[in-house]
Amino acid sequence: MMNSPPITLTIAGSDCSAGAGLQADLKTFQHFGVFGLTAVTCVVAETPNVVRSVHAVSPAILQDQLKVLLDAFPVAAIKTGMLFSKAHIVAVTEILSGYPDVPLVVDPVMISSTGDPLLETSAVAAYKGRLFPLARLITPNLDEAEVLWDGEVRDEAAMERCARELSSRHGCAVLLKGGHLGAAECADLLVDGGGASWFRSPRIDTAASHGTGCTLSAAIAANLATGANLHDAVAAAKDYLDRTLAESFAWGAVAALNQGTTLTREGLKAT
Ligand code: PXL
Secondary structure (H helix, E strand, O other): OOOOOOEEEEEEEEEOOOOOHHHHHHHHHHHOOOEEEEEEEEEEEEEOOEEEEEEEOOHHHHHHHHHHHHHHOOEEEEEEOOOEOHHHHHHHHHHHOOOOOOOEEEOOOOEOOOOOEOEOHHHHHHHHHHHHHHOOEEOOEHHHHHHHHOOOOOOHHHHHHHHHHHHHHHOOEEEEEOHHHOOOEEEEEEEEOOEEEEEEEEOOOOOOOOOHHHHHHHHHHHHHHOOOOHHHHHHHHHHHHHHHHHOOEEEOOEEEOOOOOOOOHHHHHHO
16 A cells, blocks of 8 residues: 555635636645645635526534544545535634644635625634634734735735734734735745744736635745745745646636646745
């Protein structure tokens, strides 16, 4: 028998176009050599350019998926993506509170890259009050951070204030993604305990942006599952995301990240 790899579980929506959501997570897990499990929250009919409809799975069926998986498999890390509603967040926290030692990465998905809502507004309080306290890390982008923090975050100084405050408020690490600042580089800030580290990478010119948040948080969870510390997991995940962007695909009007990238770090520097 082969050596059995660590297991990572994603709790997320299904993106039928497979660049985001649980499909992006599974491809990312495969890249890092961890075994991926999925608990689906919603079925989203979409492409990178349009969200046609969202059909939520009942919270009871979501809990059944979590129970059956967590009873049977030694899950080493968990990530959440699109959770859609307060009832789904409550359902997830009821189960995950029984697994405090499994590192949890929460991507607080609120809006799709097309601007469509992926979370009911009434669910934000449940994120803050119930799910974040269970998280090792939350990974908001600037728009999500503004909703969570209730303040404007439009420069690096504000990013640092916001990330530090969210971290101390919720008792978890924060990776605040600065990609939307519009600068020539993409600057993300990790605040963990009292420490803050910037991760900077040059902006990659590509039409593919759908699924970047899902892919990054899945890559962090995969690296935590293999035993990396949080700083190294974020560094490896950022590096991988850059490679999925540098080798992204386009078929006419639709573009997608290449989660199966075979670029090396050295190859990335040369592109
Ligand atoms: O990128 C956020 C996201 C998360 N989950 C699902 C999605 C998307 C974006 O479209 O479809 C299922």
